[in-house]
Amino acid sequence: MKFALNIFLFFCTAFAFAQSEFEMTSRGFTPIILAKPAKPNEKLIEASKAWAASYNKLGYDVYDVTESSLKIDALRKNAYLYRNLGETFSYDITYTLSVVFNADKTYKLLFAVKQIYLKETPVKTTVPDFFTTDGNLKEDFSDVKPTLEDTANKIAVSFSNFIAN
Numbered sequence: 001m002k003f004a005l006n007i008f009l010f011f012c013t014a015f016a017f018a019q020s021e022f023e024m025t026s027r028g029f030t031p032i033i034l035a036k037p038a039k040p041n042e043k044l045i046e047a048s049k050a051w052a053a054s055y056n057k058l059g060y061d062v063y064d065v066t067e068s069s070l071k072i073d074a075l076r077k078n079a080y081l082y083r084n085l086g087e088t089f090s091y092d093i094t095y096t097l098s099v100v101f102n103a104d105k106t107y108k109l110l111f112a113v114k115q116i117y118l119k120e121t122p123v124k125t126t127v128p129d130f131f132t133t134d135g136n137l138k139e140d141f142s143d144v145k146p147t148l149e150d151t152a153n154k155i156a157v158s159f160s161n162f163i164a165n
Contacts, residue, residue: 022152026131051162080148
């Protein structure tokens with residue numbers, strides 16, 4: 001019985017500390033709320049700018065900076081995969097990471113895909129194009145959702161780890 005209680009407590013603790021993840025929907029990505037490091041907002045803004053410079057080696061833009069928020073645009077190579085007739089295509093994206101440091105002990109991350117590229121050429125496809133009108137993922141794009149969510153979540157983890165240290 002004691003062993004079962006320890007296992008239960010372990011899983012409860014693991015779920016309590018699990019980081020939220022972005023999920024791609026027909027409306028874009030769901031925002032995530034994370035615990036804010038115990039630092040003043042101005043230090044977090046500076047850390048966010050430093051993260052943008054170190055993480056985005058291909059260039060970035062930090063803008064709309066306020067006392068408690070900022071936006072970061074950058075290019076991500078090989079952001080997601082698409083398979084068609086046995087051939088795999090790797091797409092690049094430009095994304096916006098919006099960060100809002102709340103008055104409470106949390107901050108909100110919003111992830112948006114601004115532009116999609118195939119071999120450095122912009123394509124007309126957008127995230128809503130991967131979904132049907134009723135919000136379900138189109139069958140042809142079954143590889144897109146997990147790979148693009150993985151990219152968005154890797155960016156979020158890198159950002160949150162950087163500003164926490």
